Amino acid sequence: MSSTLTRTLLFVGIFSVVLASSHLLTHEKQAEVLRPKPSTLDVSGHPGTLLSGIQDWFASFATLADMPKEERLRLLREENEWKNRLVMWLFPNSIRERIPHFWQTWCRCYLLCAAVYFLVGAIWSYYIYFCFGDKLFTPETIPAFKDVAEQIRVSNIAMPLYSMLPTLTEYAAEKGWTCAYPRVENVGLPAYVLYFFLYMASVEFGVYWMHRGLHDIKWAYRWLHYDHHKYNKEHTLSPFAGLAFNPIDGILQAVPYTWTLFYCPMHFLTHEILLFATGVWTANIHDCLHGQVWPVMGAGYHTIHHTTYKHNYGHYFVFMDWLMGTMHTPEQYEAERAASLKPHPAPMSVSASVTASGSEKKQH
Numbered sequence: 001m002s003s004t005l006t007r008t009l010l011f012v013g014i015f016s017v018v019l020a021s022s023h024l025l026t027h028e029k030q031a032e033v034l035r036p037k038p039s040t041l042d043v044s045g046h047p048g049t050l051l052s053g054i055q056d057w058f059a060s061f062a063t064l065a066d067m068p069k070e071e072r073l074r075l076l077r078e079e080n081e082w083k084n085r086l087v088m089w090l091f092p093n094s095i096r097e098r099i100p101h102f103w104q105t106w107c108r109c110y111l112l113c114a115a116v117y118f119l120v121g122a123i124w125s126y127y128i129y130f131c132f133g134d135k136l137f138t139p140e141t142i143p144a145f146k147d148v149a150e151q152i153r154v155s156n157i158a159m160p161l162y163s164m165l166p167t168l169t170e171y172a173a174e175k176g177w178t179c180a181y182p183r184v185e186n187v188g189l190p191a192y193v194l195y196f197f198l199y200m201a202s203v204e205f206g207v208y209w210m211h212r213g214l215h216d217i218k219w220a221y222r223w224l225h226y227d228h229h230k231y232n233k234e235h236t237l238s239p240f241a242g243l244a245f246n247p248i249d250g251i252l253q254a255v256p257y258t259w260t261l262f263y264c265p266m267h268f269l270t271h272e273i274l275l276f277a278t279g280v281w282t283a284n285i286h287d288c289l290h291g292q293v294w295p296v297m298g299a300g301y302h303t304i305h306h307t308t309y310k311h312n313y314g315h316y317f318v319f320m321d322w323l324m325g326t327m328h329t330p331e332q333y334e335a336e337r338a339a340s341l342k343p344h345p346a347p348m349s350v351s352a353s354v355t356a357s358g359s360e361k362k363q364h
Contacts, residue, residue: 007323011205019198019264025051026058026191061188075182076268077174084108105170110163116279117155117243124239124283136289143238147231151244154227161247162254166275169258173268178261180268192267199266200316203274206256208320211313214249224249232306234288242282254278281316290330295319300330308333 059065081101087108088096099107125148128136173180184192214225221229227246231237243250257275260266290300297314301321305312311328314320321327 004324007325008209011323015198015201015205022191022194022198025054026062026187026194058188058191061190062185063188064183064185065187067183067186069176072182072186073174073176076180079182079269080105080170080174087111102167102171106163106167109166110160112276113159113163113243113279116276117159117240117283120280120283121152121238121240121242124287128239128287128289141234141288143235147236148238148240151231151238151240154245155240155243158243158245158247158250162243162250165251165254165258166272169261169271169275172258173261179263179265180261180271181265182268184267187265191265195265196267196270199260199264199271200274202260202264203256204315204317204320206259207253207315208313208324210253210256211315212324212326214252215309215313224252229306229309231286232309234303234307237286237288237303237306239283239287241286242284243279292330297321301328304328304330304333 084101084104084107088099088104090111091099096104129142133142169178172178181187187195214220224246228241228244228249231241231244245253254275257271257278261271285297285299285302287299288303289298290303291298292300295318297312297316297318301312301314301318308328311326312318312321313326318327
């Protein structure tokens with residue numbers, strides 16, 4: 001436990017230093033940017049020139065760094081209204097105009113969540129079970145229809161509440177409570193890439209500990225996470241199990257995507273694409289097919305999690321489980337299972353042992 005705590009604190013410390021350094025490099029001179037500057041680094045002269053040169057280089061890409069906060073919030077609001085219109089055209093104008101912006105956002109998130117879940121789940125299942133099922137699975141490992149139907153039922157109950165998380169996140173962003181920005185040019189492409197990796201590192205860390213906590217805290221597992229771990233064998237898992245959670249459980253595992261916005265700058269549309277991409281990812285990791293793409297924490301790893309309950313809590317990648325000592329590879333799992341199935345010589349009875357011993361003495 002002390003080793004795990006040390007590694008956790010080490011990760012938090014390194015992340016904090018890198019995030020603070022990123023702010024220093026990308027924010028210090030953005031207020032001065034009124035026009036693009038040459039993308040060059042001048043490292044000559046006084047000791048502060050290197051830092052100043054790096055800041056100038058980052059700032060040269062941030063052509064909209066001087067955009068007032070009010071303008072950024074207006075763009076975020078307009079972008080969210082545009083996303084709503086992409087979906088809300090399904091409703092007559094007379095109805096749509098009466099629905100407040102907040103609930104239009106919730107409706108859009110719910111419809112998109114359902115569309116991603118059913119489309120991805122159906123296409124994935126058709127491909128792996130009907131097209132190539134005889135090559136990818138043995139008959140006893142293909143899930144029964146009743147298990148898939150149960151997963152769809154649980155997911156349908158949860159999706160309306162799942163949709164509240166992106167809705168509330170958009171509300172917080174529109175109010176200016178987060179570090180989200182509307183245009184890549186607000187920070188520049190190099191800073192966008194840098195903050196993207198920091199954002200994902202925070203998400204990986206948050207999802208790992210949220211998921212592990214739902215196992216380690218007994219009441220949380222019993223009342224929240226058990227609903228998902230009913231599917232604990234290969235023949236009960238399917239792409240439709242990806243969203244089959246207690247709704248509070250599902251929100252808790254996704255909330256690192258939201259809380260990271262409060263301390264790490266992130267392009268808001270990229271954030272939402274990543275959040276909804278988890279709907280595709282969860283379908284993938286519940287199909288029980290090991291893709292063997294290191295360092296991706298694919299279905300081979302996640303199937304082990306569903307059968308051992310104490311390994312592979314991570315999100316997209318294996319790094320957090322490796323760091324915290326909870327990683328168990330599919331290759332290790334298969335080797336252990338093969339060893340457990342290997343026949344052992346039957347123990348010799350006492351009478352047979354005595355007879356054999358006497359026979360050996362006669363021979364000598």
